[in-house]
Amino acid sequence: MEASITVTVNGQEHALPTMASVAALLTRLGLDGRKVAVERNLAIVPRSIWASTPLADGDALEIVAFIGGG
């Protein structure tokens, strides 16, 4: 069986292959990277380093976008 890690994304657990990057996670989730921002363990992950930022077991991620608001 492929080795895997578990990360929490927006409060939900996801199993990913080890060494998966932030960019790979977004692709796997089907998200348009131009419209979202990513926070990993309370720190912003700039778009420019998504591809080179590996995820670790137990990471907590928030992926946000703009919605209507006042």
Next chain:
Amino acid sequence: MDDAWEVAGRRFGSRLVVGTGRYRDLPETAAAIEASGAEMVTVAVRRVNLSDTSAPMLQDFVSPDRYTYLPNTAGCHTAQEAVRTLRLAREAGGWNLVKLEVLGPPPFLYPDMAATFEAAAALIGDGFEVMVYCADDPVAAKRLEEMGCVAIMPLGAPIGSGMGVVNPYMIRAIKAQAKVPVLVDAGIGTASEAAFAMELGCDAVLLNSAIAHAGDPVRMARAMKAAVVAGREAFLAGRMPRDYRADASSPMGGMIRP
């Protein structure tokens, strides 16, 4: 006539800033904002819906290339939450012009000024340009300006209440002492109230529910556009003095006599 206003070095022809929330759907949001003539729109930051990542997004209907997005901190009740939210907004869009609002509990969602001061200091220190929602308190408003906030935005009445500008004397006092733009934010319910806020001398008006919750939002958006222009023109024209006594409009000379 060029009667533009400026905030943090950005110039806007429209003095109406609108929210993008509480509409039936995104096409209605887009149509109402278009009709309002607004150039700046407030937006909220929320978790993406991972169960339906192909759902249309706000940017597809309200283009950030056309409108200046003003990310807000709606729903934040602490300074830490507000700062964290706007850091994410800056990363998502690259904007540093933001709307700070730190609210107290229901049923009034009144600005929590202690937390607002704390968040404003942290955001300004982090390079944000902060347009700040605040109490209609001239002392607090002055302090926010001295801290470096780029616009002061006192409430007309509680958010979504539609009660209008309930404390016009303090709004006028806040405007009179301010060197940065003053916007009435929250409370406006209909066009006459938006015009009234502008007649007080405010630089612009920020509203959302008054359009989104109108029977015909697109029509109300047009009404608000006209009201803000009318109020601004009336302010610049200078209203006549009030007097409880009459002052005849027709001359008394030349009357026919029996």
